Amino acid sequence: MVQPLPPVAPVVPPPTISAAQAAQLTQLLADAGFAQGLRHDGAAAPQMGGNEAVVRAALDYARAVHSGRLDTSDFQADWGLRPAAYDPIPAFADAVKRDRIAAWFRSLPPPYAGYDGLQKGLANYRKIEAAGGWSTLPAGPDLAVGSTGARVTALRKRLAVEDSDVATTGATFDAELKEAVVRAQRRYGLNPTGLVSTQTLAALNVPAGDRVRQIMANMERWRWLPAELPAKRIQVNIAAAVLTVFEGDAPIASMKAVTGRPGNETPMLQSRIHSIVLNPPWNVPAGIAAKELFPKGAAYLAANNYKIIGTGAGRRIQQQPGPKSALGLYKFDFDNPYAVYLHDTPAQAKFASFNRLDSHGCVRLEKPGPLAELLLRNDPAWQPDAIEAAKDKGKTLRVQLQPQDQVHVYLLYWTAFASANGQMNFRGDPYGWDKTLAAKIERRSAITAVAAR
Template identity: 70%
Template sequence: MKQSMFGRTGSRVLAALLATSVSTAALAQQAGGQVTAPPPATGAIPAPQAGQTPTPVQVTPVQTPLPTLSREQAEQVRRLIVEGRIAQGLRYSAAEAQVLPQDDQGLVRAALDYARAIHIGRLATADFQEDWALRPAAWDPLPAFARAVADNRIPQWFAGLTPQYEGYDNLRKGLARYRRIEAAGGWSAIPAGPDLSVGSSGARVAALRARLAAEDGDVAATGNSFDAALKDAVVRAQRRYGLPPTGTVSTQTLAALNVPVASRVRQIMANMERWRWMPKEMPVDRIQVNIAAAQVAVFEGDRPVMSMRGATGKPGGGETPMLASSIHSVVLNPPWNVPAGIAARELFPKGAAYLARNGFKVIGTGANRRLQQQPAQSALGKYKFDFDNPFAVYLHDTPGKGIFNAYDRLASHGCIRLEKPGDLARLLLDGSAEWTPEAIDGALAAGKTVRAKLPKEVAVYLLYWTAYASQNGTMNFRGDPYGWDKTLASKIETRSAAQALAAR
């Protein structure tokens, strides 16, 4: 393996970490998957020569006229838009199946709208929630479209606009497959009743077989007995839906299987939309957190080299925001500066004795008082990973390790708790002349709070993926714990309806 991005001895450290990591690549899929993107075109303003005074750059807006399409190009554009609206997951409702304009200028405007939709998504700035802080940059497709028309390269131009990521392309393929299932009649709900397991039989087992066979080609679609092969199929389904792989169909599994295929189609489309908000090129060295799956992955050279379980924000006020930033330091033995809302709602009401017993120090008086939990008893454990963001969230250790044995790990106030924070700290600090493994251990043992600056900042992405494909192309689904899939679909439908009304 090449020398690690994290330092001179990175190969040795990564080898040790990978030896203790189970299915790193598979788990990394849950944190966002691998990505590959070509570098975007860039331009630079020449630097002034020595002794020169920089001249302010004057930018004069240039209004590019709408290009004129030939008859062949017009037919080409119509076909590409009609096919692309389906293939790229832009159709949420029948209201969007509008007839394309017949006039040349109207068709060009429709092409520009389609280009924006597949390149940066369909929301306007005002549609984004505050905690959807991962947002696409503004983009005007007209100049490049005009060049594509002039060069007669319209299909190639459109093809290059979609996110050039494996994760997006796998969702596009998954969308086509689930649309085929939907067109064939989808699947029927399995009736409620007692748990189903090996030895069960009857009509509900027959319904279970038919349901599983709709997604899993290895399942015999007929029969009313629950045998070992059917148990294996149930386990595969439970893994696809992020449920405990018990092989028994109980309440949770039944609920996941009974989600209609139309809802799964919409779920895939929502995740495709969020891919369009991503930067067109991500750093090949980065950390990704899948908020919905509570999974964390570290990538080096665009390859997953480490993964772990996390615990992310609980729904109903503790949601972890979507954002991108860079980790710049690790705080060893961090105190917990309790957010004012948490202190007022959850801690001050428990009384002075509870606060003292659990290491909380009251700072200030009256309305300005706040709480700080001392390092020895800190809810942040021994490690805190700092990155700039307006939400005051970060990655951190926790003394409560039991959460990582659970499948539902949406339990924090918005920060991300880490299963293996020590391994991550050593990986990020590898190569630092000051923060050797021995220095880290010494600082932890001393118990004092110290900040260890990373030798190189590392990008971190907090993402919300509820649908993604594994390496063999199998679609995986998670719940929509924050309701963001539904909210996104609603916002898109509202904006599309308004646009369609305005176009009349």
């Protein structure tokens, strides 16, 4: 028997607006896409003629600024964060009916302070770009206290563009200039030595237009997040290699992490930590085994507690639990299609580095023990002494988190963000995702602008 098809939900047509409402929307839309980072410049602004075209432009803008400009086909496989489906028509129709279009318009962007900070930063860096940006600092010997000459003067002028406390005159590198360099290095996530060498010079020489696009890309990623983040969550900034624990929507703990090196990117995703594995074995991915471990020979594998399982083409490698295990003593599991997780590591030296993109894609943690205790603190069977006792036995044990203690985890790629005082901070774009995303945003904006005409 042929089953009947389910009923198709009726398509709700957009509402009809008055001439006054059309004029109001036209004014609201005039620079909105520019201000929200949907275009790098004004060239792709939609040309609207007639009320229907205004409504189409308003609904297109609403979708873009609320849940992202990208089409599904624009997402890369490792961009696992995807915005929820959003239909702007019902709220728009209500706003038209009650003549509250301006309030509806203001409600569209993501309701996060992080997004607001980026929007303000975008306006500032657009002004900097429009004024000519900054001059490239010439290469040369490292600059430090005591240095003199034209390059020091050029450094002062460059720093002053982003830091109003820097004096623009003077050819001597003094203590005040060193402090300004330290502030800049902190803004760029560099080692704050006060010495201007290769990395600092490279960060200062990124063009202002590239910083605008970087902010645009990060604003788009905010649009992929849910309308309300869980008050209890763990966030990893992949680009900065930092993990932060939130409770009551406030950060309560933070630690350094090691994230994927370029070529072994840590994916963006959201999931929920459901269990902690004590003394975990490492089931080595086939690609890593073939490229990095099998060529080292049986003696190396035995010395590092690796076990070969199976024979022939189907053989694989598992590293047994213990002090040499690449996963250390803790593994934090959450469902995801990338086979990544948070884990301990016996290799602690990398945490002292400012560049901590060095893993195969998983996230290594500086302080996994305190994190495990924090997640298990409400379970009477798994207080710190019990965790230590189980860990010391050396046996692999999976500890399920109680349903109410399972915590959301977000792996995010933040390379631009505003500090509490509004100062913009930037990180490198190690995966090249910023430039790729900014180009996709502009391409989609140009396509929709043409379609709206």
